[in-house]
Amino acid sequence: MLRQAVADADLGDGEWMDDALVAISEIVTNALVHAGTPIVLTIRVDDAGVRVEVADGSPHPPRPRGYAVTAGTGRGLSLVEELVRAWGSKPAEPGKVVWFELGTTSAAEAAEAAEAAEASVSSGFSVDADPPELDLVDVVLLQVPLLTHAAWQEHAASLLREYLLAQLDDEGDDVSLFAAHAAAGDAMSVLFEQIPAPDLGDDPEAIMASATEPAVTEERLVLRIPTSAADSFRRLDEVLESAAALSDEGSWLTVPTQPELRELRRWLCNQVRAQAAGADPEAWQVPEHLPPPTAPPLDWDPSEITDSARAVVAADDSDRIVAISASALELLGYDDAASLIGQRLLSIIPWRFHQAHLAGFTMHLTNGRSLLLDRPVTVPVLRQDGVEQLVDVTIRSIRMPHGRHLFTAEIERRH
Known part of the structure; x- marks a missing residue:
């Protein structure tokens, strides 16, 4: 249906046809997924180029999100930004219109578009007017x-x-x-x-x-x-x-x-x-004794970790420790691997780093963020006796069968 609409608009035989089709598909998909309302597609063509408008019933303007290239979501608007000359959003009852333009433009229009882009949330995105007042x-x-x-x-x-x-x-x-x-x-x-x-x-x-x-x-x-x-x-x-x-x-x-x-x-x-409904605010606090995340056991041989002469800890993609070397046990002050196997990595991370760990772990598995992988980083670890030990840690992510991940952390004590 989208291809026929673009064909009916008579964009010619150039690259506009393919770029417009991709951009329209992304914006219409965005409207279907996030607005869930009837959608109106308008395509205008003149000698300078093409302008496409997609109207839906949601008042929230689309916002590009800086997800990694491996992400399964959140990258459609970045693709639109690469394909079109300019794009943006404007309020329109009962929701908004998302628009984009392809093709050439006059010098005056180019200056106007540059000014709008400079004030926008993204290099090619502009919000055309204030949203309507809401209760x-x-x-x-x-x-x-x-x-x-x-x-x-x-x-x-x-x-x-x-x-x-x-x-x-x-x-x-x-x-x-x-x-x-x-x-x-x-x-x-x-x-x-x-x-x-x-x-x-x-x-x-x-x-x-x-x-x-x-x-x-x-x-x-x-x-x-x-x-x-x-x-x-x-x-x-x-x-x-x-x-x-x-x-x-x-x-x-x-x-x-x-x-x-x-x-x-x-x-x-x-x-x-x-x-x-009139209630007073209640502060966020992490509940005690949260149930651990669930995941099927990994199909792998832990001997590479347990037999290592280095201090190495391995965890699965649910954040649970699945193997640890003798050197790592000694560094962390534990006598028995059974005391740590099945525990979350949070158990050896000081509290003030818990948010950083949860965010980094989740963003890597969800969208491919990997800023702290494959390079030594100096951090404290939490020993069994509650004492912090400063270490250099190098974390690696290993892809396993069936889309699973294994994480290894090689730890070296700093003196």
């Missing part, structure tokens, strides 16, 4: 874990997309599936737009120096939530609860949800719904 309620979030939230956003986006595809395979073209998915996406957009993500840069040492408590926790945030979006948070909680249960079975591409991320989602959704 809003203040939601106060206390002790917000910013890094954990950023990782949750990436993981939840992947989980939602795979859940929608699985439902479409099972139930066909049921439009209610898109509506439920769009309501969940609407709630995520509200949080994404208002909860800041720490900018840690790309330097590994700088990341380890800055990605620690209390710098990655915001003591108090006030969100302005549309009253009409309160029910979307109920949908988000329900949909992700169901999706996480299916992902935990191990048959999806999206890795199982770390328990802290699951609890954060429950807390966020509960705070919005409760405060919209």
Whole structure:
């Protein structure tokens, strides 16, 4: 249908046809997945080029997200940005219009586009006007874990997309599936737009120096939530609860949800719904005795780790320790490997680094982030006696059969 619409617009035989088709496909898919409303496609062609507009019923403008090239989601708008001369979004009742332009332009138009791009959130993206006023309620979030939230956003986006595809395979073209998915996406957009993500840069040492408590926790945030979006948070909680249960079975591409991320989602959704109904805010805190993440055992030979003369710890993609060498046991102050096997890596990581570990671990498995892999990084580890030991650690990610991962950490004591 999209190909026929582009063909009917008579774009000629040049590269515009292919570029327009790809860009339209990405933006229409984005509207279907995130808006879940009727969509209106408009294509205008003149001597200078082509302008395409896609209207949907969601008020949230699309935002490019800097996911890695290995990501299964979040890269469509980056592709659009590469293909088109300019693109943007403008409010339009009852939602918005996302537009892009291909082709040549006059000098005056080029200057105007450059000025708009300079003030925009992305090099080729512009928001054309202020959104319409909404009936809003203040939601106060206390002790917000910013890094954990950023990782949750990436993981939840992947989980939602795979859940929608699985439902479409099972139930066909049921439009209610898109509506439920769009309501969940609407709630995520509200949080994404208002909860800041720490900018840690790309330097590994700088990341380890800055990605620690209390710098990655915001003591108090006030969100302005549309009253009409309160029910979307109920949908988000329900949909992700169901999706996480299916992902935990191990048959999806999206890795199982770390328990802290699951609890954060429950807390966020509960705070919005409760405060919209007049309740007082309750601060975030990691619940005690969280159940460990679940994953099938890896099919591998641990002897390469257990027989190593070096201090090496191995963990699976659920964050559980699966093997450890004698040298690593001695460095960490343990007498018996059974005391650590099956425990989470968090058990040997000081608390102030927990958010950094959860975020890095989740973002790597979800979207391929690998800034701290395959290079030595100086960090403290937590010994059994509670004493911290400064070490140089080199982490490697090894692909296993059936899409699984094994992580090894080679540890060298710093004197």
